[in-house]
Amino acid sequence: MAEYALELENVKKTYGKAVKTEVLHGLSFSVEKGSFTAIIGQSGSGKSTLLNIVGTLDQPSEGMVKILGKRTDSMGKNALAMLRNKTIGFIFQHHYLLPEFSAFENILMPYKIAHGRVDEKAKAYAEELIRLTGLEHVKNNPANEMSGGQQQRVSIARALINRPEIILADEPTGSLDSATTDNIYALLRELNQKYHTTFVVITHDQEVAQKADRIIELKDGTISLDVVPENKQGG
Ligand SMILES: Nc1ncnc2c1ncn2[C@@H]1O[C@H](COP(=O)(O)OP(=O)(O)O)[C@@H](O)[C@H]1O
Numbered sequence: 001m002a003e004y005a006l007e008l009e010n011v012k013k014t015y016g017k018a019v020k021t022e023v024l025h026g027l028s029f030s031v032e033k034g035s036f037t038a039i040i041g042q043s044g045s046g047k048s049t050l051l052n053i054v055g056t057l058d059q060p061s062e063g064m065v066k067i068l069g070k071r072t073d074s075m076g077k078n079a080l081a082m083l084r085n086k087t088i089g090f091i092f093q094h095h096y097l098l099p100e101f102s103a104f105e106n107i108l109m110p111y112k113i114a115h116g117r118v119d120e121k122a123k124a125y126a127e128e129l130i131r132l133t134g135l136e137h138v139k140n141n142p143a144n145e146m147s148g149g150q151q152q153r154v155s156i157a158r159a160l161i162n163r164p165e166i167i168l169a170d171e172p173t174g175s176l177d178s179a180t181t182d183n184i185y186a187l188l189r190e191l192n193q194k195y196h197t198t199f200v201v202i203t204h205d206q207e208v209a210q211k212a213d214r215i216i217e218l219k220d221g222t223i224s225l226d227v228v229p230e231n232k233q234g235g
């Protein structure tokens, strides 16, 4: 039996009070542990709304989300924040690094928040992530003195520091050139294979989507396609 990192049942989202607009129309799907899923779809189709709900940053108007088998709708704010911080790493297009802090310090920040302090074990893991993301030569640079690609690598390493079982990424390479984009996706895949981290990644890039284990396409708030890419089919 498959084990699921994420399960959604009839998830709906409505925005607005006076004028209500439903932007997600009852989505149901599950994501297997350790899999790499690409979410594609036109701008405005509901991708970010969906990812924020999956990541418990936003609540569905209706329906249910389970993370690692746990229902999130019945959890209190604190329990939810704890589950999120321990289980999920987020990578956004705009990385929100602390500009004055070094790459190394930025990477360790979620650990510090979760544990109140940074120990030798965490530092060693941060060093490992720095090697993995190829940031050795800039690790002591302040975040605002690095290139866009380097900053994005820092945000990826930061998303991994608490060893989350799930990584949610919203167009993580949207502001980068294509060579850097290729490198970063290769890195995400490597992490997926090395740590069996579950990835759900919103992307505009067809090439990237074709390399995923699964492609889900949203169209006007419904799933219009849910497929295994051609190159993965068969045996
Ligand atoms: N906070 C919000 N308030 C009202 N409408 C929103 C809000 N966020 C998103 N929307 C609307 O929901 C729809 C889906 O948006 P979004 O999830 O950002 O799409 P995508 O990420 O695919 O571009 C759009 O029509 C957008 O205008």
Ligand SMILES: [Mg+2]
Residues within 6 Å of the ligand: 047, 048, 049, 170
């Ligand atoms: Mg979006």
